Amino acid sequence: MQIKDFKVDENLKELTSHRTVVMPVACYETKIADNIQGKIPLHWHEEVQFILTLKGEAMVQVNEGKLAVKEGDCLFINSGCLHSAEDLSEDCVYICLNVSPHFLLPQELFSSYVSPYISATNLPCLILDRSEEWGKNIVDSILEIRKLIHENSPFYEIDIVCQLTFIWQQLIRNGFQLEYSQTEVEKHMRMKEMLNWIHQHFAEKVTLADIAKAGRLSNSECCRYFKKILRTTPINYLIQHRLQKSLPLLQEPGSNVTEVAYKVGFNSSSYFIEKFRNAMNMTPLAYKKKRN
Known part of the structure; x- marks a missing residue:
C-alpha cells in the first residue's frame, strides 16, 4: 500500500487510517516522489512511527529539528509530533510502520511503559543505530512485521503483537531517558x-x-x-x-x-x-x- 495523497484536517492531523483489517497497525512502502505534492507535507498523527529507508536519501523534519536519513537508516517518530519529508535523491523509498500507542502493550502496562514515553518532550524522534544490537533488533522486527502482513499466514496477528512488544521493549530500555517540559x-x-x-x-x-x-x-x-x-x-x-x-x-x-x-x-x-x-x-x- 502506497499513500500518494496525504489528507490532513484543519489541525494538520493526518486523516489516513493506519491499520490492517483487524489491528491498529499499518506497514507500507512509500516513494516520496510519487506523492501528489512531490513530498510528504507537514502533518501529525497519534500513532508512533518507524521509518526504514530502503533507497535514496530524504530530509525529514520533526517538530523544529531536521535530519537527513539515507539508505539503511531507521527513524522513530513519536506520537503527536509534526513531521514532513522531502526527497534529496529523487528516488527515496522507505518502509513506514505506524502503530497506535494503545496497541504496543497490554492496557494494564500502558500507564507505566507507554504513556510516559509518548508524553516525553525530549524525544520527538530518534535515529536507531543498526550497529547497536538493540537498533538492529528493531529493524529486523520491522521487516518481520512487513513480511507477516504481506503473507497473512495463520495466527500472523499474534506474531505481530509479539514483534511490537519486543520493539517497544528494545526502544524504551535502550533508546532514551525521559524528560518532560x-x-x-x-x-x-x-x-x-x-x-x-x-x-x-x-x-x-x-x-x-x-x-x-x-x-x-x-x-x-x-x-x-x-x-x-x-x-x-x-x-x-x-x-x-x-x-x-x-x-x-x-x-x-x-x-x-x-x-x-x-x-x-x-x-x-x-x-x-x-x-x-x-x-x-x-x-x-x-x-x-x-x-x-
Whole structure:
C-alpha cells in the first residue's frame, strides 16, 4: 500500500487510517516522489512511527529539528509530533510502520511503559543505530512485521503483537531517558493553533497579526516560533499552503488559473504565477497541462 495523497484536517492531523483489517497497525512502502505534492507535507498523527529507508536519501523534519536519513537508516517518530519529508535523491523509498500507542502493550502496562514515553518532550524522534544490537533488533522486527502482513499466514496477528512488544521493549530500555517540559508542550500547542488558523482562513485576507493572535503571541514572538520550528516566516508558510491548495484545483477540468489564484487567497494572478513558478519550477498553466 502506497499513500500518494496525504489528507490532513484543519489541525494538520493526518486523516489516513493506519491499520490492517483487524489491528491498529499499518506497514507500507512509500516513494516520496510519487506523492501528489512531490513530498510528504507537514502533518501529525497519534500513532508512533518507524521509518526504514530502503533507497535514496530524504530530509525529514520533526517538530523544529531536521535530519537527513539515507539508505539503511531507521527513524522513530513519536506520537503527536509534526513531521514532513522531502526527497534529496529523487528516488527515496522507505518502509513506514505506524502503530497506535494503545496497541504496543497490554492496557494494564500502558500507564507505566507507554504513556510516559509518548508524553516525553525530549524525544520527538530518534535515529536507531543498526550497529547497536538493540537498533538492529528493531529493524529486523520491522521487516518481520512487513513480511507477516504481506503473507497473512495463520495466527500472523499474534506474531505481530509479539514483534511490537519486543520493539517497544528494545526502544524504551535502550533508546532514551525521559524528560518532560510543560514549556515545550505549550510551545507546540501554540504552533498547532496558528497552523490550524491558517488552514481554516488561507483563502481570506490574512495578516501577520491574525496569525499571531491565533497563537496568543505578539507579532515578533509569532515570527520567532515559525523560524525556530518550521524554518520559515508565517507569511511564507501561508503562501506555500495556498500553493499546495491550488494544486488539486488546477487539475480540475475547465479550471482557470486566475480563478484558482483568487480561490486560494491570492489577490493577484501575476503574484500567484510568480510564487508558483518559484516553488514548482513551472507556471500554473504548465502544471495544469502536465496533470490533465
